[in-house]
Amino acid sequence: MTPTTALVVGGTGAMGSRVARALAARTGTAVRVLTRDPSSERARALVEDIPGDVRTVRGDLDDEHSLEDAFQGVDQVFCNTGFFATADPAPPPPNSSHQCARPLRTSESKPPSRSQTQAAI
Known part of the structure; x- marks a missing residue:
């Protein structure tokens, strides 16, 4: 090996x-x-x-x-990170046909709450 x-x-x-x-x-x-x-x-x-x-x-x-x-x-x-804990639950960008195409939060934005994250998934 x-x-x-x-x-x-x-x-x-x-x-x-x-x-x-x-x-x-x-x-x-x-x-x-x-x-x-x-x-x-x-x-x-x-x-x-x-x-x-x-x-x-x-x-x-x-x-x-x-x-x-x-x-x-x-x-x-x-x-192995908490990706879903830091993903932005904002709606997909305009003209996007892909449900998963969501911007990630920037370092200046506040992480979403657990309920917001679960609602986005």
């Missing part, structure tokens, strides 16, 4: 930590977990609890430069 490096976005969360664990169990896979704070208790526990080549890398989805560093040398990316 060819050695690979996988980056898990959202790897300190409930789903992402399971993805990181499954990837680390594969022979020849180095796992990098993207986190805003590699020194956090959750991030440190993740690295300590999972056997294999697992480490955290600092990065923030709102900081493009941190992502450039985090993606260096990565072969695979697994993204």
Whole structure:
């Protein structure tokens, strides 16, 4: 098996930590977990609890430069984020025949409430 490096976005969360664990169990896979704070208790526990080549890398989805560093040398990316918690429940853009074509919120906008998000799905 060819050695690979996988980056898990959202790897300190409930789903992402399971993805990181499954990837680390594969022979020849180095796992990098993207986190805003590699020194956090959750991030440190993740690295300590999972056997294999697992480490955290600092990065923030709102900081493009941190992502450039985090993606260096990565072969695979697994993204496990709360997408639906940050999606904008606004109606589709004009002249769009695609029900799913909705703009994502910008960093300046307020995230929708859970009920707004569920109504949009």
